[in-house]
Amino acid sequence: MVSEYRIKSASGEYEVVIGLEVHAQVTTQAKLFSGAATAFGAEPNTQVSLVDAAMPGMLPVPNRECIRQAVRTGMAIEAQINKWSRFDRKNYFYADLPQGYQISQLYHPLVGEGEITVSPDEKNPDQTKTIGVERIHVEQDAGKLMHDQHPTMSYVDLNRSGVALMEIVSKPDMRSPAEAGAYLRKLRSILRYVGSCDGNMEEGSMRADVNVSVRKPGSDLGTRTETKNVNSVRFVMQVIEYEAKRQVKLIEEGGEVAQETRLFDPGKGTTRTLRSKEDAHDYRYFPDPDLLPLELDDDFLAECRASLPELPDAKLKRFEDLGISPYNAAVLTAEVETAKWFDRLLDAGAEPVAASNWANSVMPGILNAKEIAFDDERNTPEASAEILSMVDKGDISKGQAKEVFEIYLDEGGSPAKIVEDKGMKQTSDTGAIEAEVDKVLAANADKVEQYKGGKEALFGFFVGQTMKAMRGQANPQVVNQILRAKLDG
Amino acid sequence: MNLTTKTIAELRDGFRAGDFSAREIAEDYNAAVEAADTLNAYLVKTPEVALEAADMADKARQTDDLKPLSGIPLGMKDLFATEGVTTSAGSRMLSSFKPPYESTVSANLKAAGAGMLGKLNMDEFAMGSSNETCAHGPVISPWRRDGSNAAITPGGSSGGSASAVSARIAPGATGTDTGGSIRQPAAFTGICGIKPTYGRCSRWGIVAFASSLDQAGPMARTVRDCAIMLEAMCGFDPKDSTSLKVDVPQWEAGLSADLKGKKVGIPREYRIDGTPAEIDALWDQGVEWLRDAGAEPVEISLPHTQYALPTYYIIAPAEASSNLARYDGVRYGLREAVEGGGLHDMYKQTREDGFGDEVKRRIMIGTYVLSAGYYDAYFTKAQKVRTLIKQDFRSAFEQCDLILTPTAPSAAFGLGEKSDDPIAMYLNDVFAVPASLAGLPAMSVPGGINGDGLPLGLHLIGNELDEQTVLNAGLAIEERAPAIELPEKWW
Amino acid sequence: MSVTLEDVRHIANLARINLSDEEAGRLLPELNNILGWVEQLGEVDTDGVEPLTAVIEQKMRLREDIVTDGNIRDKVLSNAPEAQHGFFAVPKVIE
């Protein structure tokens, strides 16, 4: 049972109802309806074709990859794929919208209903909730306006104009900031698994319109506000908290929530009314007469499906079935790079449970300390597999494993060779260990007496001396066994 | 010898035979253009462009490297973007717009060797049927009523093209037809004009009026000339999503006035009350000519004919209201900034000053029929009726191979005679619009001269992609109709 | 349905066209006239009729995802009423 999020007030508790419209930039080379590039960070107006600038007589021709990626995304959330869809024009005037309309899909979207299962509580990944997705449609991004370059002018850069977006519209199924955060993280994860969006929120590849309303549990939906273009998971959660409280306060004070578009101020963590793009919203949607209906054939759909990778939920289940803890499995599958890396680690023969502990608990600390990125080319899964296999065979201790990994990262080469060269290979040769134990006990007869007299803490001393004598290469378990036999037996 | 009396085919053949040079053709036409300012047909004259193409053609003739239109200078409707040459679409909004690109159709013509004499006047953004909505003044027809000096409209919106071809200041010209804008002016000026099947000519680089209706086509003095030009203009264009991926037939080679085995549909709904008797008489005469050419007339029904114009006057303005939203003063064209005002003040002032009355009227209508609460009642309803109109034609073409009607319900009228009544003006296109809504090829060919001495046109509608039958029937009429004596030069 | 002067102003605002009172007054009867005329479509029985979606039936072609355009800033800006530092400049927009 996911814990309930409630806003308390004098007249009782309110629940919050949240829906998210996520705009995700489709990963493609070229734009949705023109051959201009989509790369981030280019000089202003250099990635603009005559089509993107809406020169008179210019016409749109759709990019197959944009359609393909949206279909694959739909398939990844088990959504209905509409073999017949259509592009509509959404008409409004703004300086970042060269055509005077955005080509979008209103009446017949490419993707219909689907769902995403999320775990709002990271500590309890087994507690899940299913959030409905209403639709995914494909549309054009607008250009960018800059207001701070000139005292009386705004500047228009059309590099983003016409870049393909997927608008992923959830149902109003979320009831807390945590659920919304989990939904966004999971959606981002799926998009990145599928490869349809890089999920880079800082560069604007993913941004959310946050629809929030409040109500007394069990009553009808309240009036919602829409806070536009929120570009991080944390901000989305802040918007919800702020809006929920603001709306409850308003209602409690006898006011009414206005259905309006709002803007988030990340500095203050607040929202405010956005002056609307058009005084009266009337987008006059109608089918774009420059385009024909989009009809997908079975071959196209089959290729989309066949090209889907194993998705986060399936991977999570497979990891859990290997005995990996739900928490570890959840962490390992959240990011597609981690998951792929870990699969390579398994493929290289590592034992799953030990491997999951290594990847989740051991390795990150070492990488962090050395400021080496997880995806650094030195950090191959094969090297980790080699180290884990030496631990497994008892050739090195877990402590030595860290040491070997560090040396490996610093110096390169093969972990096995490092162990060999540095003489780190640990011995389980009972004869050799016993001989050293005997020497240690003989040299410390006084302490043996004290131990036998009850000072049991000295056991560690004997272990330490033996290990020291064996230059750390004795298998600690064997040392323990022999010492116990000699001292306690 | 003044070469402006010759048809495109005659110019082409004479040039190839070495009777005259391409430069001579261009020079004659440049001179004729220069002497015809009174008609206001050309907005921009490009004599040097015509000469350059002519010199290339003359060189090509020496190296036996001729292209289909080598040596032929043409007029270009100002709706076609021409690289580096002002393209205003007849609007103040674009009066200084120099496209950094060339429309596919004009590029096709150039690639076929044609030269350009200049840019031809037109109704603003192709919205009009009399060429009176142009920001640069109306085009005057070379035609006059017998015994009158009153200025007559060449029709619209391709009025500059019609006037130019008719006055022999271009052997042929491009036109565009959204709801009759090639055919009606062709009929008004005693020339031929064909609108091919929607999708035959690329719309890329043609300033858009109503995307689902706009189609380019040639206007010339003869059916053969239209066939020659059309072959060069058409072709698949990957830059236009609605462009048809079909081969361009050799229409000129396929010309034949023998219509044996063809059935000509005569739609009973096109007999409209109040149509002048001379129009009905011409129509009857047209039927006889086609019968004489071997065709069998059959009565057909196009039951939704009367709804075509209202349907058109919802769909075309709706699309136009959206297509013309890009004229906002931001990236090109007119900008009227308001002192101390913001972006939206700039939009409103720019669009108030940049658009003329008819364009504003249509933008208003289009905006209204798409607006919340009215979309289904108007726009969706119109698109449904459009489906029925399309079905009407589909059924009709099960019974016939082509359809014959008058082109327009009257001969050309005097400037100013109808400009006060938008609907009266719209009714000009009553016979032309149904084929536009259905995307069908349709052509106007001269049929005769009316009692006032003005030309009248006959209208041929073909089935999808069957331009050949339309052209052939046009040829059959051309061979039988009395020759049109072009007006004596008064300008 | 007939439009009011209020409607005319609203539509003009949606279409971003300034209208003087005189122009609005002149347009009002014109628009009502045209709208009244197109409303004859109401007579047509369109039950079960699909709105037309393609003038000539054909399937929409899709482009390959290849960069074939762009890097033509000079052309893009060549007709700009006001271009500065590679941008289009417009009167300041306050959000």
Ligand SMILES: [Mg+2]
């Ligand atoms: Mg939204």
Ligand SMILES: [Zn+2]
């Ligand atoms: Zn959107």
